[in-house]
Amino acid sequence: MNKRKVKIGTRGSKLALVQARRAEVALKTAHPGLQVEIVEILTSGDWKPEDGETRLSEVGGGKGLFAKEIEKALLDGAVDCGVHSLKDMDSFLPEGLALACFMEREDPRDAFLSASFPSLEALPEGAVIGTSSLRRQALLLAKRPDLNIVPLRGNVGTRIEKMKKGQVDATLLAMAGLKRLGLEEEIAAPVEIEDMLPACGQGTVGIEIRQDDSFMHDILAPLHCAKTGLCSLAEREVLKVLDGSCHTPIGAYGVFEKDELYLRALVAEKNGAAIYREESRGSVQTPEEAVLLGRGLGLRLKNKTPPDIFS
Numbered sequence: 393m394n395k396r397k398v399k400i401g402t403r404g405s406k407l408a409l410v411q412a413r414r415a416e417v418a419l420k421t422a423h424p425g426l427q428v429e430i431v432e433i434l435t436s437g438d439w440k441p442e443d444g445e446t447r448l449s450e451v452g453g454g455k456g457l458f459a460k461e462i463e464k465a466l467l468d469g470a471v472d473c474g475v476h477s478l479k480d481m482d483s484f485l486p487e488g489l490a491l492a493c494f495m496e497r498e499d500p501r502d503a504f505l506s507a508s509f510p511s512l513e514a515l516p517e518g519a520v521i522g523t524s525s526l527r528r529q530a531l532l533l534a535k536r537p538d539l540n541i542v543p544l545r546g547n548v549g550t551r552i553e554k555m556k557k558g559q560v561d562a563t564l565l566a567m568a569g570l571k572r573l574g575l576e577e578e579i580a581a582p583v584e585i586e587d588m589l590p591a592c593g594q595g596t597v598g599i600e601i602r603q604d605d606s607f608m609h610d611i612l613a614p615l616h617c618a619k620t621g622l623c624s625l626a627e628r629e630v631l632k633v634l635d636g637s638c639h640t641p642i643g644a645y646g647v648f649e650k651d652e653l654y655l656r657a658l659v660a661e662k663n664g665a666a667i668y669r670e671e672s673r674g675s676v677q678t679p680e681e682a683v684l685l686g687r688g689l690g691l692r693l694k695n696k697t698p699p700d701i702f703s
Contacts, residue, residue: 396607397427401462401471404432405547407569411597412475414572415495415615422614431471435461459600463489466600472608474600478593478624479566483632485600492609493599494624496617498568500595500645502528502583505555506562511581515539515562522551522560526662530641531588532564533664552578564588568595589643589658592627596620619648622676623655626686630657633690640702646686651675653682655689659697668697 398419402412409430416428435458458480465471466489478494485491509515515536522544523529529541544551544560548569555563562580570579599615601608623646630644641660646653653676660667670693674685 395427396472397429398473398608398611399429399431399471401431401433401465401474403435403458403462407548407573408475408477410572411477415473415475415597415599418495418615419611423611426611431465433461433465433471435459463600466602472601472605473612476598476600477569478596478598478628479591481593481598481600483592483628483635488603489600490603491598491624492601493612493616494621495597495599495615497620497623498571498595499582500590501567501585502564502588502590502594503567503570503579504562504564504581504583505552505578506580507556507558509562509580512536512562512583519561522555522563525564525591526639526641527591527643527660528564528588530660530662530664530667531643534660534667535587535664537664548573548575566590566594585645589656590645592631592642592644593624594645596624598624622653622679622682623647625679625682626653626655626676626689627657629683629686630655630690630693633687634659634694634697635702644686646682649673653685655685657689657693659693659701661701668693668701670696 400412400415402408412430416430419428420426459476462474463486466474467486504512517538518540520540520542521532522542524543524545532539532541542560544554544563548565551563551565567582570576599612626646627644631642634642641662644657646655652673654673656671658667658669670689672685672689676682676685
């Protein structure tokens with residue numbers, strides 16, 4: 393084993409650090425004796441109290457806000473890999489970087505949290521739900537146009553605290569993050585995939601490296617989940633075709649059923665007044681086949697969606 397110390401770049405939030413430590417443990421388990429160091433990096437997307445509840449879509453920079461500084465550290469050689477929540481990554485990576493590893497996916501669903509109500513269905517008319525996700529907003533309003541949706545920023549713990557203090561009646565968070573943080577008891581009810589299609593990559597941790605770093609390619613191989621990787625590539629290709637950013641409500645989710653990859657995607661108006669959906673199935677065994685499935689579905693969805701939704 394090469395004696396090189398591996399430096400993992402990560403955001404400094406509790407969830408990001410939990411994910412980075414899982415990658416560290418997995419690397420050390422796969423390669424006994426490997427030296428690993430976690431490097432915390434502040435990103436443009438990290439919430440500060442002075443930011444208030446401004447949506448990321450209003451800040452500018454899109455999904456890449458959570459990864460930009462980590463990617464710069466990668467390109468500068470300050471870290472050897474970046475551990476990311478895949479759903480927060482831009483569909484187009486900077487030149488010279490690659491997603492080399494997709495760790496096994498955690499629960500991809502959204503979770504409903506409320507201190508007062510047991511489920512979405514139990515919310516009274518006009519209830520206030522806090523979410524900065526345009527996808528969640530659109531899908532909520534499609535079912536319950538009476539709800540009052542307001543932005544809610546911050547790390548997982550911050551948003552739960554704001555909800556408990558009565559800033560909002562309820563909020564939606566990713567099940568995966570809550571489970572990784574050991575906060576399952578905060579979940580009032582899971583929201584099923586059929587009711588709220590997840591964000592592209594939701595529940596998956598992606599590990600980014602320099603494209604030409606064969607050492608990192610090799611040592612990350614034991615951490616890679618092949619099925620998660622194929623689903624992730626298909627979902628990300630949908631996002632790429634749609635030129636998806638945090639300005640447009642988009643959902644995409646792939647899962648293997650028997651030997652086929654079942655891929656679903658949607659684009660919605662922000663107010664939930666219209667939702668455009670597509671789905672596809674195919675025998676997918678290689679990354680190239682996953683990309684083709686995602687591209688085909690993405691193109692069909694783009695063709696049926698009014699162009700002004702993307703503007």
